Amino acid sequence: MKILFYDIRDFELDFLLEKIPNNIEPYFFKTLLDKNTYIDTKYQDAEALSVFVSSQLDSEILSKFKKLKYIFLRCVGFSNVDLNYCKEHSIHVFNTPNYGNSTVAEYVFALILTLGKKIIKAKTSLQNADSDAVELMGIELLGKTMGVIGAGAIGRKVINIAHGFGMNVLVYDIQKKGAYNFVSLDELLEKSDFVSINCPLTEQTYHLINKETISKMKKTAFLINVARGEVVDTKALYMALMYKKIQAAALDVVECEQLLCSNWNKCSNTQDLKYICLKKYFFIEKLMRLENIIITPHNAYNTKEANERILNMTLENINSSFDINSGTKNLVLI
Numbered sequence: 001m002k003i004l005f006y007d008i009r010d011f012e013l014d015f016l017l018e019k020i021p022n023n024i025e026p027y028f029f030k031t032l033l034d035k036n037t038y039i040d041t042k043y044q045d046a047e048a049l050s051v052f053v054s055s056q057l058d059s060e061i062l063s064k065f066k067k068l069k070y071i072f073l074r075c076v077g078f079s080n081v082d083l084n085y086c087k088e089h090s091i092h093v094f095n096t097p098n099y100g101n102s103t104v105a106e107y108v109f110a111l112i113l114t115l116g117k118k119i120i121k122a123k124t125s126l127q128n129a130d131s132d133a134v135e136l137m138g139i140e141l142l143g144k145t146m147g148v149i150g151a152g153a154i155g156r157k158v159i160n161i162a163h164g165f166g167m168n169v170l171v172y173d174i175q176k177k178g179a180y181n182f183v184s185l186d187e188l189l190e191k192s193d194f195v196s197i198n199c200p201l202t203e204q205t206y207h208l209i210n211k212e213t214i215s216k217m218k219k220t221a222f223l224i225n226v227a228r229g230e231v232v233d234t235k236a237l238y239m240a241l242m243y244k245k246i247q248a249a250a251l252d253v254v255e256c257e258q259l260l261c262s263n264w265n266k267c268s269n270t271q272d273l274k275y276i277c278l279k280k281y282f283f284i285e286k287l288m289r290l291e292n293i294i295i296t297p298h299n300a301y302n303t304k305e306a307n308e309r310i311l312n313m314t315l316e317n318i319n320s321s322f323d324i325n326s327g328t329k330n331l332v333l334i
């Protein structure tokens with residue numbers, strides 16, 4: 001089977017070259033895959049693609065691969081794949097669920113503690129020899145209320161850690177699985193000191209956090225988003241932080257996050273995105289300059305251990321695709 005691996009980083013290349021089965025014909029590309037990626041005709045007969053979350057597999061790009069049978073996502077989310085197209089063309093889509101539930105949940109608390117304990121300010125104030133105990137006064141988690149939006153695989157880990165810190169936990173989810181303190185979204189926003197977004201991006205969750213929902217939050221509240229940028233209306237968040245409607249925010253994901261990639265040339269769709277995302281980017285740039293926010297580049301999943309789990313699971317998915325009818329796991333779409 002001919003598989004094209006996109007968005008490949010050096011450590012992934014070493015790992016895959018060592019472990020990939022002999023019956024696979026792999027081709028590795030450092031660029032992401034989207035409709036603007038140049039695909040030489042000699043690769044267009046590939047039967048499989050493997051991409052990371054930053055690639056955009058819409059119908060335009062997928063239709064270039066006439067023999068495509070499998071997509072091996074090296075991530076959990078699949079909002080970057082046109083599943084309708086895949087269904088119509090009998091393309092099996094695999095993902096790597098649960099590779100990093102604790103990984104991402106730990107990051108939620110890394111962000112909360114960094115903001116709440118003013119760690120970055122403490123470091124720079126010491127470097128500048130102007131530390132001031134009043135300016136550096138932080139807050140505690142013990143006894144505070146954590147509101148979790150989406151008690152799925154990651155959200156449940158967030159809840160466990162929150163309990164470990166001695167926090168009260170409120171949960172809003174469209175499903176009520178598990179013995180949690182489920183409340184309405186309004187109640188969660190009104191009562192929480194920390195709101196952690198852990199739901200997927202769907203039509204229902206697009207801009208779930210907007211001007212109106214933010215207005216229900218405590219003025220002292222912290223908003224943490226490690227899910228998908230589009231769940232939060234960037235402009236509304238900027239206004240809320242500027243005018244102190246909430247205290248602080250930490251975002252590992254932002255709207256149009258492809259524009260923030262460190263190597264501009266890697267963003268092959270930069271021109272398109274610039275046009276679509278210009279207004280959002282204007283506010284993201286403004287947000288980044290505020291003191292009461294931390295923005296990181298979609299990094300919550302990024303540990304050595306989690307990356308190894310992703311690669312191992314991708315290899316398992318590839319192996320199980322040879323026998324698709326015998327109870328294959330991790331299929332987003334059968």
Ligand code: NAD
Binds near residue numbers: 198200
């Ligand atoms: P999951 O599917 O296990 O859980 C999602 C939960 O959200 C489910 O309980 C679901 O019922 C709930 N939900 C769905 N729609 C909702 C709505 N409208 N309102 C409230 N709750 C809703 O997913 P997961 O593995 O916990 O991952 C959650 C998200 O985290 C992913 O979709 C992905 O976007 C994001 N993620 C980010 C990173 C990162 O590095 N920042 C890494 C992995 C995943």
